[in-house]
Amino acid sequence: MEFFNAFSVSLQAVWNDSGFSAFTVGNGIMIGVGLLLLYMAFVKEFEPLLLGPIAFGCILANFPNTGFFGDEMNVMQAIRYGINYEIFPPLIFLGIGAMTDFGPLLARPSTLMLGAAAQIGVFVALAGAMIVGFDIKEAAAIGIIGGADGPTSIYLSIKLAPHLLGAIAVAAYTYMSLVPMIQPPIMKALTSQKEREVVMTELRQVTKFERVVFPIVVTIFISLLLPPIAALLGMLMLGNLFRESGVTDRLSDTSQNALCNIVTIFLATGTGMTMNADDFLRADTLLIIFLGLVAFMGGTAGGVIFGKFMCRLSGWKVNPLIGSAGVSAVPMAARVSQIVGMKSKPGNYLLMHAMGPNVAGVIGTAVAAGTMLAMLK
Amino acid sequence: MKGDFLMSQPVTTNPFIIMMINMTVVFIVLVSLSVLINVIHMIDPTKEPEVKDAGGGDEEVKNETAAIVSKLQQNPAPAPVIEEGISPEVIAAISAAIACYGISGQVRAVRVVNPNRSAWRQNALTGGLTNV
Numbered sequence: 001m002e003f004f005n006a007f008s009v010s011l012q013a014v015w016n017d018s019g020f021s022a023f024t025v026g027n028g029i030m031i032g033v034g035l036l037l038l039y040m041a042f043v044k045e046f047e048p049l050l051l052g053p054i055a056f057g058c059i060l061a062n063f064p065n066t067g068f069f070g071d072e073m074n075v076m077q078a079i080r081y082g083i084n085y086e087i088f089p090p091l092i093f094l095g096i097g098a099m100t101d102f103g104p105l106l107a108r109p110s111t112l113m114l115g116a117a118a119q120i121g122v123f124v125a126l127a128g129a130m131i132v133g134f135d136i137k138e139a140a141a142i143g144i145i146g147g148a149d150g151p152t153s154i155y156l157s158i159k160l161a162p163h164l165l166g167a168i169a170v171a172a173y174t175y176m177s178l179v180p181m182i183q184p185p186i187m188k189a190l191t192s193q194k195e196r197e198v199v200m201t202e203l204r205q206v207t208k209f210e211r212v213v214f215p216i217v218v219t220i221f222i223s224l225l226l227p228p229i230a231a232l233l234g235m236l237m238l239g240n241l242f243r244e245s246g247v248t249d250r251l252s253d254t255s256q257n258a259l260c261n262i263v264t265i266f267l268a269t270g271t272g273m274t275m276n277a278d279d280f281l282r283a284d285t286l287l288i289i290f291l292g293l294v295a296f297m298g299g300t301a302g303g304v305i306f307g308k309f310m311c312r313l314s315g316w317k318v319n320p321l322i323g324s325a326g327v328s329a330v331p332m333a334a335r336v337s338q339i340v341g342m343k344s345k346p347g348n349y350l351l352m353h354a355m356g357p358n359v360a361g362v363i364g365t366a367v368a369a370g371t372m373l374a375m376l377k
Numbered sequence: 378m379k380g381d382f383l384m385s386q387p388v389t390t391n392p393f394i395i396m397m398i399n400m401t402v403v404f405i406v407l408v409s410l411s412v413l414i415n416v417i418h419m420i421d422p423t424k425e426p427e428v429k430d431a432g433g434g435d436e437e438v439k440n441e442t443a444a445i446v447s448k449l450q451q452n453p454a455p456a457p458v459i460e461e462g463i464s465p466e467v468i469a470a471i472s473a474a475i476a477c478y479g480i481s482g483q484v485r486a487v488r489v490v491n492p493n494r495s496a497w498r499q500n501a502l503t504g505g506l507t508n509v
Contacts, residue, residue, distance in 0.1 A: 109414040116400075116407040123399050127392035136390055209423045210414075217413055225406065363410070364403055371402045375395070 026277030057272020095260025097239025115360025118326025121146030121299025146295025147365030
């Protein structure tokens with residue numbers, strides 16, 4: 001009898017400690033969402049490197065009684081600290097900087113304007129979010145989705161609206177992976193066949209001096225002007241300096257490969273872990289995802305329209321299709337410009353021309369984030 | 378005190394004013410960066426002097442090429458001795474490789490290496506040619 005008693009009490013204790021006892025419908029739905037995202041990442045190959053760990057983090061976050069959200073330190077807590085204390089986004093930017101060639105931008109600085117124009121999506125979504133009832137800080141964090149820059153979206157969300165981080169990160173990365181589907185119809189609708197066929201002249205050679213001095217000057221200028229984004233821009237430019245200096249190949253290699261991959265795993269898994277049922281299953285999430293789409297479409301349209309403007313001003317020397325690359329999403333947005341351009345006129349290579357506004361978009365989104373932080377924090 | 382107020386309270390909550398202020402700041406910053414890039418280019422001590430007239434530059438290259446061609450036509454280099462059995466494609470590939478290396482001078486002869494020669498002898502021969 002005593003044996004059965006002990007057996008029953010132990011069994012009950014195991015049950016009470018198990019996840020099943022505290023499992024809610026919400027957890028079930030979110031695990032379903034995680035599985036759907038895993039399917040999109042690994043079967044449909046939509047940004048698998050990011051969406052994969054985000055999806056798995058989402059599944060992990062919805063197991064009750066794991067202690068991931070308690071006070072006790074564990075690896076998942078450490079990953080969450082990396083996000084909450086804004087450690088991972090600047091480290092990702094270090095890797096992005098080491099991978100980025102600013103040559104096309106240095107060869108044609110006017111393309112910076114396209115990077116600025118594409119930020120209009122950010123501010124259209126910000127206004128839209130305020131109109132539907134989000135407060136100003138939440139609206140700014142939602143708007144930055146239009147910049148199509150995952151780390152900056154996460155960085156700004158943590159600072160202005162940490163409770164919306166999961167929805168914003170998922171929206172940002174989902175739309176980034178959908179760039180090849182979202183952008184072409186907007187680009188075609190806003191340009192004529194004649195505009196799409198504009199052939200751009202070859203870019204000038206950029207010297208090593210320019211490549212090395214540029215990251216240093218940008219770091220000094222932006223960090224003094226917008227200190228809240230000094231960590232982001234500073235790391236981006238440090239990575240680029242490793243790449244361009246020619247004497248730090250090992251650091252450049254580590255930044256763009258090993259370190260970037262490690263931090264991507266942590267950042268994406270940690271972002272997924274913000275998607276627990278309590279925070280994510282709200283009507284606001286759907287609104288954020290919708291506003292993110294508005295921001296993305298607005299950014300694309302803003303870049304293309306400004307591209308048309310530059311096309312006329314330059315005497316038909318700028319193809320407006322490169323304007324859409326002003327939303328960051330490096331290098332996918334530039335590839336989309338190239339593909340749409342090639343379809344309009346085979347042999348018209350726009351990729352290198354589109355890389356200028358594309359990397360300008362990274363700087364533009366960070367500047368937009370910095371401006372909003374300076375105004376709202 | 379004013380700074381404290383600004384840090385704790387947004388300056389405005391009108392979405393359109395915020396939108397306009399932010400867009401203006403983004404444009405100003407990126408225009409400034411564009412100016413800085415141009416300044417870097419201007420002060421670059423390593424840049425090659427720019428050719429003022431691109432069309433004229435092309436003309437210059439054309440004239441230079443024409444002068445070389447005419448000089449070669451006047452004093453043609455003696456044709457290299459080519460062993461039988463070597464196709465014109467092989468000769469073209471060898472000439473291109475030599476040109477790529479930037480070696481000046483003339484090709485005197487092209488011949489097939491004796492396949493029966495030992496590796497040691499072949500090495501010694503190549504070394505001797507290199508030393509020449």
